[in-house]
Amino acid sequence: MDVSYNPKTQVSGSALEAAQESPLGRRLFFLVTQLEYELQSRVPLALAELELDVRQYATLAYIAGGHTPTQLELAKVLRLDPSQVVTLVKGLVARGLIIRQTVPHDRRARAVVITREGKRLYERATVLVQRVEEDLTASLSRRDTNALRSLLERILPLH
């Protein structure tokens, strides 16, 4: 079924470079997927020295902001299945980085609160994460990086 051919277009540089010359490389969804891939490659490596994974960091970051979500609320924020939040929270509790608090008027629910150690580790981790983000956006000016963040914030639906 294979047919012989003579290549009209050589893949000259890197694969991604080639992609950017094609319609694919101009597609927003492809660009976002590629960027997500880069971040999901680098952030875990950066956090590894603190023995945190990305979700654990995201959890700490969220509750460090002053929220005390229930596990279900946390599941929605992180877009995880509630059953996955169980493991996530368990790991952080075991390390004393968060505690589960009973909610007065609903004894089924468990609110998640950051501890002092949790906050301290969150701050150390943030330095590492920021470094990755700065490396990744090194080709942009500070102003352009802010513009990017701002555009992403405007896109994300708040429903």
Next chain:
Amino acid sequence: MDVSYNPKTQVSGSALEAAQESPLGRRLFFLVTQLEYELQSRVPLALAELELDVRQYATLAYIAGGHTPTQLELAKVLRLDPSQVVTLVKGLVARGLIIRQTVPHDRRARAVVITREGKRLYERATVLVQRVEEDLTASLSRRDTNALRSLLERILPLH
């Protein structure tokens, strides 16, 4: 181990809205993850009516741009394991959307080329994908959407 508490911060609106008030919501990696999630929810739905999945569309989009990558090159562009490209290519070949061509000077390699039907379906699919992207960026002006794409293109490493 649980402790009682009185919530200082109520999660008032949506979970994402809450996240955006927290340090987490300002983190580039979180914003990108959220956007990726939105796209990976919507694009497959849009493509379903053409019975294409996202990777199949990405493949068509890439080779519609004039490239004739080998399967290995395609694996690099799409950041897939070569073994996954086998299945991907097989599905498209079976539908007559692409063909595998022997490469003159390396008979191990198979170059992937789009067919006329492939190009036609790619064009129909692109309309659907563009619609999703437009919906998602509806809160941005045309100019801002272009700025976003441009910023993403500048970030992605061309190594």
Next chain:
DNA sequence: TATTGTTATACTCTATAACTATA
């Protein structure tokens, strides 16, 4: 010896269903 494409399989990750305790 190394590389492309392929297959079969192991592994990881996620979602699902079923349960308990509350509401």
Next chain:
DNA sequence: TATAGTTATAGAGTATAACAATA
């Protein structure tokens, strides 16, 4: 009757190892 959290497990998706053909 519905919901929050939990557990165990099934299912999907991915990576790994081994192979044939070719370099």
